[in-house]
Amino acid sequence: MSVAPPSASAKLSAPIDLPLVRRHFGQPQRVAESDFLRREVSNRMQERLALVKIEPRQVLDAGCGEGADLPVLQKRYPQAQVLGLDGALGMLDVAAQHQRSAQSSLDRLFGSVNRWLGTPASSGPELVCGDFAQLPLAPNSLDLVWSNLAVHWHPQPDRVFAEWRRVLRVEGLLMFSCFGPDSLREVRTAFESIDLAPHTLPFVDMHDFGDMLVNAGFSTPVMDMETITVTYATPRRLLADVRAWGGNPLETRRRGLLSRSQYQRLLQSFEAMRGSDGKIPLTFEVVYGHAFRPVPRTTAAGESIIRLDFPKK
Template sequence: MSEAFYTDKSRVRASFERAASSYDAAAVLQREVSDRMAERLDYIKLQPAVILDAGSGTGYGAAMLRERYPQAQVVELDLAHSMLCASREKQRDSQGLLGRLFRRQTPWQLCADVERLPLADNSVDMIWSNLAIQWVNVPDSVFAEFQRVLKPEGMVMFSTLGPDTLSELRSAFATLDAASHVNQFIDMHDLGDALMHCGFAEPVMDMEKIIMTYDTVREVMHDLKAIGAHNATAGRNRGLMGKHAWQRVCDAYEARRHGGQLPATYEVLYGHAWKAQLSKKPQILADGRQVIEFTRTPPKR
C-alpha cells in the first residue's frame, strides 16, 4: 500500500487527546453517520450479550447501543484516554445524584488500539465501529482482530470514509504543491476484499455522500481540528504554511462556492459481515497445508 495511506498513529492519538473538549460541538457528521448506521440494525435480528464499540469517541454510539440492547454489556474502546474520560463524565452527569452515589452504571472502557485489541478470543457478540477504522494503516489488521475477538456467528458493523472524502479541500491544496495535505482513504471494494480475506461471511458494503456546508475555508479547517481529524499521513509536509500559500488554497477552494456556501464532501462507507463458524475439522493435504471450511447459518437477519 502507498505511503500516502499510512498514518502516524502517535499523531492520531495526540490529535484526539486534544480534541476531546471540542469534539461534541463539531461532531455533526459523526452523530449523523452513527444514527444512519443504527437504522441498519432495525433489519438485523441479533441480541448480543457483549458489544464492543471500537473507536467510541465521547460515547454517542455507546449510549445508543445501551438503549437498544439494555441487557448487553457495552465496552467502549478508544485510542485517546481523554475521549473515554469525556464519555464517562457524560454518563455520570446523566445518572443524577442517586446514580452517582450508588454507581449504578460504571462504564466498561478500554484505552487501546483497534489493531491490537486487549480482549480474549471469541469474547464479543457484536462489534460496532463508527468512523474509526479510516485511521488504521492496513484494514486487514483491524479486521483480523475483529475476527479474533468475535464469537462464532458474531457480527461486525462499521462505517468509514472513502477516497472522495474532502475532495474539494484536496483539490485546493493540489494547486499549491504535490505534498500530502489531506488524509487518504481506502476504496470500498478494497475493504470488502479485506473482510473476505480475514474470513468474514456475507460482507455487505454500501456508500453514500454527505455534503457539509460552510461559510469560509477556515470554518472547514476549524471543524476538522475540533474533531481531531488533522492530516496524519506519513508523507505529510511538517512545515508551517505561509500566508501567501494559504491564500492560494483559500482562493482555489472559493471556486467551489455554490449557493453562497462552501461544500465539504464526505464519502461515507458502511459495512457489515458475520464471523463464520468452522463447519468441520481442517482437512490436511499431502504437503501439510490445511483446508478449512466455514459456514454460516442465515437465521439472524
C-alpha cells in the same frame, strides 16, 4: 536479486502517524466542534442495525470517542454488557464524565427504589484504552463489534479486521462506517494550488474493504456508500472542521507552515468553489459495512465439518 511485489494489504495500508492521531483525538474540546457528522452517521448506522435480528450478550464500540454511542447501544440491548474502547485517553476521560453525570441523574431518580428492593444500581458501559489491532479481549468474547467513523484512522485496517474477527463469537456481527476515497476532495483540490504534498488521507475504496473482510475470515460482507455534503459560509470554518475531524496524520505530510501568500491562494481556491447558494461544499463519501463471523468449516485439527439439516417430522 529479485524483489517480491508488495502484498495487497501493504498497498492498502497508509503511512499514518498513529501516535499523532491519538494526540489529536486526545483533545476532546477540539474534536467536539465537528461531532455533528459522527452523530448523523451514527443515526444512519442505527437504522441499518435495526434490520438485523440479534440479541448480543457482549457489545464493543471500537473508537467510542466521547461515548455518545454507548448509551444508544445499551438502550437497544439492555441485557448486554457494553464496552467502549478508544486509543485516546482524553476522549475516554470525557466518556467517563458523561457516564458519571448520567448515572448520578439515574441514582437520584431510582436510588431510593434500588435501596428498597435491595438491588445494585447499574454501573453502565465499561471503558478501556487500546489499539484496534491489539484488543485486550479474549477470543470469541463478543457478539457485536460496532465502529463509527474510526477504522480509517488506523494504518493497517486489514489487521484490524482480523483482530475484530478473533474476538467475535461464531455468527457474531461486525458493523462499521468509515470515510471513502471521495471524502474531502475539495481540500485536495484547494491544496493543489500550493504544492503536491498529500493533505488528506488516501481513504480506502469500499470494494477493497470488502476484500479485506473476506481475507480476514468474515462471510458475505455487505458494503454500500452514500455521499454527505456539508456546506460552509467561510473557508476558515471549513478548515477548522477538517482539522477537528483529524486533519492530516500522514507521516509523509508537509511539516512546514504555509506562507501568507500560499494561505491566501488556498482561501481563494475555496472561494472559487462557492455554489449557487453562496456556500462552499465539503464532500464526504461514507462507507458502511457489515459482516458475520461464519460457522467454521473445519475443526482445530483440520477435519471438515459437514452440517446435515434433516427435514422436520
